[in-house]
Amino acid sequence: MKTSQSQGRRVPVLVALLCCFQLLFWGCKGAPEVGTPATLTVMQSSVSFGDPHIASDSSNRLSILFSIYDALVELDPAGEFTPSLAESWEVAENGLAWTFHLRNGVVFHNGQVLTSADVVATLGRVLDPSIGGAFGTQGVYISYLGTADISAPDDKTVRIVTPKPMADLLDLLVAMPISPAGDLDKLPEVYVGSGPYRVSEQTAGRLVLVAHDEFWGGTPEYQQITWIAEGDRQARVEAVLSGKADIAAGIGIEGWKEITEGGSALAHQWDSGLAIIFMINAQEGPGADRRVRQALNYACDIEEIIQEIKGGAAKPLNGYLTPHHFGYNPETPVYPYNPEKARSLLAAAGHADGLSLVFDIPSGMPDEAPDLARLMAEQYARVGISLEIVEHQDRAAYSEMVRAKRINHAAAFDSSPRSTYRVLREKLHSGLQGPWWEGYQNAEVDALIDQAEATFSDPERQAIYRRIYSMVTDDAPWIFLYSPTRYWGVSSEWPDWKPRADGLLIFS
Secondary structure, eight states: OEEESSOOOBOOOTTSOOOOOOOOOSOSSOSOOTTOOSEEEEEESOOOOOOTTSOOOOHHHHHHHHHHOOOSEEEOTTSBEEESSEEEEEEOTTSOEEEEEEOTTOBOTTSOBOOHHHHHHHHHHHTOTTSOOSSSOTTHHHHHHTTOEEEEEETTEEEEEOSSOOTTHHHHHTTOOOOOGGGGGGTTTSOOOSSSEEEEEEETTEEEEEEOTTOTTOSOSOSEEEEEEOOOHHHHHHHHHHTSOSEEEOOHHHHHHHHHHHOSEEEEEEEOSOEEEEEEOOSSSGGGSHHHHHHHHHTOOHHHHHHHHHTTOEEEOSSSSOTTSTTOOTTSOOOOOOHHHHHHHHHHTTOTTOEEEEEEEESSSSTTHHHHHHHHHHHHHTTTEEEEEEEESOHHHHHHHHHTTOOSSEEEEEEOOSOHHHHIIIIIOTTTOOTTOOSOOOHHHHHHHHHHHTOOOHHHHHHHHHHHHHHHHHHOSEEEEEEEEEEEEEETTOTTOOOOTTOOOOOO
16 A cells, blocks of 8 residues: 655745645744734735635635635645645555545534544535536536545545546645535535634624634634735735734735835745746647747747836746646746747748737736736737737636637636646646647647656656656747746734745634
8 A cells, every 4th residue: 555644745846845736724834922912913805715615726715714624634834745634544556546544533613523424525515516616617626536436434534536546636635625514505604614713703804713722733823813805905015014914915016115115014925836827729720830839938028027017026937837836847948038039930830921819818817917918919019920909807707718718819817726737637638628728739748647647656756747847838838927926014023924835824
């Protein structure tokens, strides 16, 4: 048997960790200093988190969700898999059967003790086709585990048997919060988990969590956490400076500068795991030609884009992942700005006299999409590409359009999964043609993804992923732009606070 106790694979990051995924869990800061208040106020752009079992990568949502809930496994602050509700697990030699051994003494917020029946029932709800999604994510988990056999051999054991080996199964389970079986029909109106905090009060724009006294992980760090929604970035900055908020998320580079220069509070920055890209229509039209796709990357001056659009608050991408992702290849070069190379490729593809393209963009998510497209149009004009921009106001409908593969020649998107496995299966494997696949085809890449899925050695699987990474980057199915930098403002009362590897605000 292949076994795993407290160790999982480490997800590499810029400072030698990872993430991915991605995903999730505790320890935003170390043990509180003497005199640290028993309450905490967190301000971010939204505090609504909806149904806990839909697939979503929103950091605002996940920060709250995994303060209330636990999953079978979690990611520690450094991005490594570690036990949560499952204290240990093993994988059969054939890679098809995973057995999870549940922790004793786990008590839900309603006083019920965790059993394997709760896990099986919860995972059944996660895989229920009637459970919706966020911005086109409905049915994502079903595509992975819809045919799996999930059972409870006894009260403390959960068994998951998949038709094919799934070496990255933990990437999925880490994002599936467990509820008491008897309370599942009350969702999403009533939230009952086993996490360090339970819901005490919820109104529009405000959520109060109080410590779960029977939390299996020990006494929670704070007695109460109040989450406040504030859509105005400057207002969040001022809230930290005035003492109305202890932590403010998403303050931007200008807010970071203001707090840093003021000195009355602390400011933190972190290179995110989000990839801002354009998905190219490779099914039909000019984007079906690899030379055109490469030209679209060579013709982009990413440094100019980062400076003008993000004020310097981003890092160039060298492919479809960030350094936080398992299998990211740091040796893969970034596409350099090379207009002459772009013109040469376009000419070789039969477009020496110019090329007219239509790009789709949303009006938000990413919010800078309109300005980004404007600057890209200017850059493309330098190499003979005429770019028409179609802006879509309804972000949810835009996601459905991309999912239905009804884009024009390319579509702006923010690739957010922290799981490399999910990115490959949902966006790049031509045999699966997942929800965000836009026509890219490479039989060797498909075969390597399948090989990685059956490779349970982390170093060996990472080597496969890195090989895939360089191949896909060279094929250029996307226009690889940048990974934004994220910023927080923090009260000076917490000089030791640091962002987690996944950027989430989770307090154990």
